[in-house]
Amino acid sequence: MATSESSGNVVDTSPKPQSSERSVTVLEKQTQRRIFKIIVIGDSNVGKTCLTYRFCCGKFPDKTEATIGVDFRERIVDVDGEQLKLQLWDTAGQERFRKSMVQHYYRNVHAVVFVYDVTKMSSFESMPGWIEECDRHNLNKEIPRIFVGNKCDVTDKIAINTNLAQKFADSHNMPLFETSAKDESKANHVEAIFMTLAHKLKNAKPMMPVHMYGTGYSRSNDVVNIHDSPEKRGLQRAESGDGTREGCSC
Numbered sequence: 001m002a003t004s005e006s007s008g009n010v011v012d013t014s015p016k017p018q019s020s021e022r023s024v025t026v027l028e029k030q031t032q033r034r035i036f037k038i039i040v041i042g043d044s045n046v047g048k049t050c051l052t053y054r055f056c057c058g059k060f061p062d063k064t065e066a067t068i069g070v071d072f073r074e075r076i077v078d079v080d081g082e083q084l085k086l087q088l089w090d091t092a093g094q095e096r097f098r099k100s101m102v103q104h105y106y107r108n109v110h111a112v113v114f115v116y117d118v119t120k121m122s123s124f125e126s127m128p129g130w131i132e133e134c135d136r137h138n139l140n141k142e143i144p145r146i147f148v149g150n151k152c153d154v155t156d157k158i159a160i161n162t163n164l165a166q167k168f169a170d171s172h173n174m175p176l177f178e179t180s181a182k183d184e185s186k187a188n189h190v191e192a193i194f195m196t197l198a199h200k201l202k203n204a205k206p207m208m209p210v211h212m213y214g215t216g217y218s219r220s221n222d223v224v225n226i227h228d229s230p231e232k233r234g235l236q237r238a239e240s241g242d243g244t245r246e247g248c249s250c
Contacts, residue, residue, distance in 0.1 A: 033076070035085045036201045037108055038194070041130050042115035043123040047150040050181035051115065052088040054190045060182050070105060077195065079202045086198060106137035110204070111144040111197045116165075118149040118178065119157040124165070131172065144200040145174045148193060153180035 040048045049071055053061045056073040071090040076083050091105050114130055116123040127147075135141075147169040149160065162178060169176040175196070179189035 033083055033085055035087060036110040036198075037087045037089060038111045038113060038197060039105060039109050040088060040090045040113045040115060041134075043117070043120075043126050046115045046117040046120070046123050047181050048090045048115050051113075051148070051150060051179075051190055051193075052090050054181045054187065055194045056088065058187075060184075075194075077198050079195075079198050082202060084198055084202060086194060086201075088194075103137075106134070106139060109139055109143065110201055111146075112139065113146050113148055113193065113197070114174070115148045115150055116160070118152050118160050118165075119154050121159045124160045124168075127168065144197055144204070145172070146193060146197060147172070147174040147176045149176070149178040151180055151182070152178045153183035153186065 040052055042048055050061060052071070052073050053059070056075045072087065073090075074085055074087045076085050078084075089105060112134060114127060116127060118124075147165070149165055152158070162176075165178070166176050177189060177193050179193065180186045181190060
Protein backbone atom coordinates (compact mmCIF):
# COMPACT_ATOMS: atom_id res chain seq x y z
CA MET A 1 0.00 0.00 0.00
CA ALA A 2 1.46 3.36 -1.01
CA THR A 3 1.19 6.09 1.69
CA SER A 4 2.15 9.72 2.15
CA GLU A 5 2.41 11.81 5.28
CA SER A 6 0.73 15.19 5.65
CA SER A 7 0.55 17.06 9.00
CA GLY A 8 1.26 13.83 10.81
CA ASN A 9 -1.58 11.94 9.11
CA VAL A 10 -1.04 8.83 7.02
CA VAL A 11 -2.90 8.99 3.71
CA ASP A 12 -3.55 5.91 1.54
CA THR A 13 -2.64 6.81 -2.05
CA SER A 14 -3.22 3.33 -3.49
CA PRO A 15 -5.57 3.24 -6.50
CA LYS A 16 -9.11 2.26 -5.48
CA PRO A 17 -10.82 -0.62 -7.30
CA GLN A 18 -13.23 0.61 -9.89
CA SER A 19 -16.86 -0.54 -9.86
CA SER A 20 -16.28 -2.28 -13.19
CA GLU A 21 -13.46 -4.31 -11.63
CA ARG A 22 -15.72 -5.36 -8.78
CA SER A 23 -18.37 -6.38 -11.29
CA VAL A 24 -15.88 -8.55 -13.14
CA THR A 25 -14.93 -10.25 -9.88
CA VAL A 26 -18.58 -11.00 -9.13
CA LEU A 27 -19.09 -12.31 -12.67
CA GLU A 28 -16.05 -14.57 -12.32
CA LYS A 29 -17.52 -16.06 -9.17
CA GLN A 30 -20.86 -16.59 -10.88
CA THR A 31 -19.32 -18.40 -13.83
CA GLN A 32 -17.86 -20.97 -11.47
CA ARG A 33 -21.32 -22.22 -10.49
CA ARG A 34 -22.13 -25.54 -12.11
CA ILE A 35 -25.39 -25.86 -14.03
CA PHE A 36 -27.24 -29.15 -14.50
CA LYS A 37 -30.11 -29.81 -16.86
CA ILE A 38 -32.79 -32.16 -15.53
CA ILE A 39 -35.64 -33.22 -17.80
CA VAL A 40 -39.01 -34.27 -16.37
CA ILE A 41 -40.94 -36.58 -18.68
CA GLY A 42 -44.15 -38.58 -18.70
CA ASP A 43 -47.68 -38.52 -20.08
CA SER A 44 -49.87 -35.43 -20.09
CA ASN A 45 -51.70 -34.65 -16.84
CA VAL A 46 -49.43 -36.68 -14.55
CA GLY A 47 -48.33 -33.54 -12.66
CA LYS A 48 -44.88 -32.80 -14.09
CA THR A 49 -45.37 -29.03 -14.01
CA CYS A 50 -46.77 -29.17 -10.49
CA LEU A 51 -43.74 -31.12 -9.24
CA THR A 52 -41.23 -28.65 -10.71
CA TYR A 53 -43.30 -25.70 -9.46
CA ARG A 54 -43.46 -27.19 -5.95
CA PHE A 55 -39.68 -27.62 -5.87
CA CYS A 56 -38.75 -24.24 -7.39
CA CYS A 57 -41.51 -22.06 -5.90
CA GLY A 58 -42.28 -23.93 -2.68
CA LYS A 59 -46.01 -24.26 -3.31
CA PHE A 60 -48.65 -25.82 -5.50
CA PRO A 61 -49.51 -23.61 -8.51
CA ASP A 62 -52.69 -21.57 -8.15
CA LYS A 63 -53.70 -22.40 -11.71
CA THR A 64 -52.78 -25.49 -13.69
CA GLU A 65 -52.94 -25.84 -17.44
CA ALA A 66 -51.56 -28.34 -19.93
CA THR A 67 -47.98 -27.51 -20.93
CA ILE A 68 -47.55 -26.49 -24.56
CA GLY A 69 -43.98 -26.93 -25.77
CA VAL A 70 -41.51 -26.72 -22.87
CA ASP A 71 -41.87 -25.26 -19.38
CA PHE A 72 -38.58 -24.17 -17.78
CA ARG A 73 -37.74 -23.45 -14.14
CA GLU A 74 -34.53 -23.29 -12.15
CA ARG A 75 -33.36 -23.22 -8.57
CA ILE A 76 -29.98 -22.83 -6.89
CA VAL A 77 -29.31 -25.40 -4.16
CA ASP A 78 -26.46 -25.81 -1.70
CA VAL A 79 -24.92 -29.27 -1.61
CA ASP A 80 -22.09 -29.76 0.86
CA GLY A 81 -21.04 -26.14 0.59
CA GLU A 82 -21.24 -25.91 -3.22
CA GLN A 83 -24.00 -24.01 -4.96
CA LEU A 84 -25.47 -25.83 -7.94
CA LYS A 85 -28.03 -24.49 -10.37
CA LEU A 86 -30.67 -27.05 -11.30
CA GLN A 87 -32.53 -26.34 -14.53
CA LEU A 88 -35.80 -28.27 -14.71
CA TRP A 89 -37.20 -28.82 -18.19
CA ASP A 90 -40.80 -29.98 -18.32
CA THR A 91 -42.12 -30.88 -21.74
CA ALA A 92 -45.67 -31.39 -22.93
CA GLY A 93 -46.78 -35.00 -22.62
CA GLN A 94 -48.85 -34.82 -25.78
CA GLU A 95 -46.97 -35.58 -28.98
CA ARG A 96 -48.65 -32.78 -30.97
CA PHE A 97 -47.30 -30.17 -28.53
CA ARG A 98 -43.76 -31.51 -28.24
CA LYS A 99 -42.79 -32.93 -31.63
CA SER A 100 -40.82 -29.88 -32.78
CA MET A 101 -39.02 -29.56 -29.42
CA VAL A 102 -37.80 -33.13 -28.92
CA GLN A 103 -34.27 -32.75 -30.33
CA HIS A 104 -33.63 -29.60 -28.32
CA TYR A 105 -35.15 -31.09 -25.20
CA TYR A 106 -32.85 -34.11 -25.06
CA ARG A 107 -29.63 -32.19 -25.68
CA ASN A 108 -27.05 -31.86 -22.86
CA VAL A 109 -29.18 -33.71 -20.31
CA HIS A 110 -27.62 -34.57 -16.95
CA ALA A 111 -30.53 -36.34 -15.21
CA VAL A 112 -34.03 -37.64 -15.96
CA VAL A 113 -37.17 -37.77 -13.81
CA PHE A 114 -39.84 -40.16 -15.12
CA VAL A 115 -43.30 -39.28 -13.76
CA TYR A 116 -46.51 -41.32 -13.79
CA ASP A 117 -49.90 -40.80 -12.15
CA VAL A 118 -50.59 -43.44 -9.47
CA THR A 119 -54.32 -43.16 -10.23
CA LYS A 120 -53.94 -43.76 -13.99
CA MET A 121 -52.69 -47.13 -15.22
CA SER A 122 -52.16 -45.86 -18.77
CA SER A 123 -49.53 -43.36 -17.56
CA PHE A 124 -47.62 -46.23 -15.91
CA GLU A 125 -47.90 -48.42 -19.01
CA SER A 126 -46.35 -45.58 -21.04
CA MET A 127 -43.11 -45.64 -19.05
CA PRO A 128 -41.28 -48.16 -21.30
CA GLY A 129 -42.01 -45.87 -24.24
CA TRP A 130 -40.53 -42.85 -22.46
CA ILE A 131 -37.43 -44.84 -21.53
CA GLU A 132 -37.07 -45.97 -25.15
CA GLU A 133 -37.35 -42.35 -26.31
CA CYS A 134 -34.45 -41.43 -24.02
CA ASP A 135 -32.42 -44.27 -25.50
CA ARG A 136 -33.27 -43.20 -29.06
CA HIS A 137 -31.84 -39.77 -28.33
CA ASN A 138 -28.62 -41.30 -27.03
CA LEU A 139 -28.96 -40.32 -23.40
CA ASN A 140 -26.07 -41.80 -21.49
CA LYS A 141 -27.40 -44.74 -19.49
CA GLU A 142 -25.08 -43.76 -16.64
CA ILE A 143 -26.81 -40.44 -15.96
CA PRO A 144 -29.07 -40.44 -12.87
CA ARG A 145 -32.67 -41.49 -13.48
CA ILE A 146 -35.50 -41.36 -10.93
CA PHE A 147 -38.97 -42.90 -11.09
CA VAL A 148 -41.78 -40.84 -9.50
CA GLY A 149 -45.40 -41.76 -8.82
CA ASN A 150 -47.39 -38.55 -8.34
CA LYS A 151 -50.86 -37.83 -6.88
CA CYS A 152 -50.58 -40.37 -4.07
CA ASP A 153 -52.81 -38.07 -1.99
CA VAL A 154 -55.81 -39.41 -3.95
CA THR A 155 -55.85 -42.59 -1.87
CA ASP A 156 -59.30 -43.77 -2.96
CA LYS A 157 -58.30 -43.88 -6.64
CA ILE A 158 -54.85 -45.49 -6.54
CA ALA A 159 -54.44 -47.87 -9.49
CA ILE A 160 -50.74 -48.79 -9.33
CA ASN A 161 -49.58 -50.38 -6.10
CA THR A 162 -46.14 -49.79 -4.68
CA ASN A 163 -44.93 -53.35 -5.27
CA LEU A 164 -45.58 -53.17 -9.00
CA ALA A 165 -43.94 -49.75 -9.29
CA GLN A 166 -40.94 -50.90 -7.25
CA LYS A 167 -40.40 -53.95 -9.46
CA PHE A 168 -40.41 -51.78 -12.56
CA ALA A 169 -38.05 -49.23 -10.98
CA ASP A 170 -35.67 -51.98 -9.84
CA SER A 171 -35.63 -53.55 -13.30
CA HIS A 172 -34.39 -50.22 -14.69
CA ASN A 173 -32.02 -49.41 -11.82
CA MET A 174 -34.04 -46.38 -10.71
CA PRO A 175 -35.02 -45.33 -7.17
CA LEU A 176 -38.80 -45.02 -6.68
CA PHE A 177 -40.49 -42.05 -5.03
CA GLU A 178 -44.23 -41.84 -4.39
CA THR A 179 -45.41 -38.34 -3.59
CA SER A 180 -47.96 -35.60 -4.17
CA ALA A 181 -47.15 -32.15 -5.51
CA LYS A 182 -50.47 -30.93 -4.11
CA ASP A 183 -50.42 -32.27 -0.55
CA GLU A 184 -48.55 -29.87 1.76
CA SER A 185 -47.67 -32.73 4.12
CA LYS A 186 -45.70 -34.39 1.30
CA ALA A 187 -43.78 -31.28 0.23
CA ASN A 188 -40.61 -32.74 1.76
CA HIS A 189 -40.96 -35.74 -0.53
CA VAL A 190 -40.76 -33.49 -3.59
CA GLU A 191 -37.74 -31.74 -2.09
CA ALA A 192 -36.08 -35.12 -1.51
CA ILE A 193 -36.55 -36.15 -5.15
CA PHE A 194 -34.60 -33.26 -6.61
CA MET A 195 -32.07 -33.02 -3.76
CA THR A 196 -31.28 -36.70 -4.30
CA LEU A 197 -30.44 -35.81 -7.89
CA ALA A 198 -28.44 -32.77 -6.78
CA HIS A 199 -26.23 -34.92 -4.54
CA LYS A 200 -25.71 -37.44 -7.34
CA LEU A 201 -24.86 -34.68 -9.82
CA LYS A 202 -22.44 -32.92 -7.50
CA ASN A 203 -20.05 -35.84 -7.72
CA ALA A 204 -20.79 -36.60 -11.37
CA LYS A 205 -18.67 -35.56 -14.32
CA PRO A 206 -21.32 -33.95 -16.58
CA MET A 207 -21.66 -30.20 -16.34
CA MET A 208 -23.25 -27.54 -18.50
CA PRO A 209 -20.85 -24.56 -18.69
CA VAL A 210 -22.41 -21.14 -18.24
CA HIS A 211 -21.61 -20.14 -21.83
CA MET A 212 -23.96 -22.91 -23.02
CA TYR A 213 -26.87 -21.60 -20.97
CA GLY A 214 -29.95 -21.23 -23.11
CA THR A 215 -28.37 -22.68 -26.26
CA GLY A 216 -29.45 -25.63 -28.31
CA TYR A 217 -28.58 -28.41 -26.11
CA SER A 218 -25.89 -50.87 -16.46
CA ARG A 219 -29.31 -51.56 -16.68
CA SER A 220 -30.77 -54.86 -15.39
CA ASN A 221 -31.82 -57.45 -17.97
CA ASP A 222 -34.75 -58.51 -15.78
CA VAL A 223 -37.26 -56.05 -17.20
CA VAL A 224 -40.79 -56.10 -15.84
CA ASN A 225 -43.49 -56.35 -18.51
CA ILE A 226 -46.09 -54.01 -17.05
CA HIS A 227 -48.64 -54.81 -19.75
CA ASP A 228 -48.88 -58.52 -18.89
CA SER A 229 -48.09 -58.46 -15.18
CA PRO A 230 -50.52 -60.15 -12.77
CA GLU A 231 -50.53 -56.98 -10.68
CA LYS A 232 -52.31 -55.20 -13.53
CA ARG A 233 -55.16 -57.72 -13.42
CA GLY A 234 -55.57 -57.68 -9.64
CA LEU A 235 -54.37 -54.36 -8.31
CA GLN A 236 -54.48 -53.46 -4.67
CA ARG A 237 -54.04 -50.02 -3.22
CA ALA A 238 -50.69 -49.10 -1.79
CA GLU A 239 -52.51 -47.13 0.87
CA SER A 240 -55.98 -47.08 2.35
CA GLY A 241 -57.96 -44.01 3.37
CA ASP A 242 -60.91 -41.80 2.68
CA GLY A 243 -59.05 -39.11 0.75
CA THR A 244 -61.30 -36.92 -1.32
CA ARG A 245 -58.65 -34.58 -2.70
CA GLU A 246 -58.51 -34.41 -6.49
CA GLY A 247 -55.14 -34.69 -8.20
CA CYS A 248 -53.64 -31.77 -10.10
CA SER A 249 -54.41 -31.50 -13.79
CA CYS A 250 -51.09 -30.08 -14.94
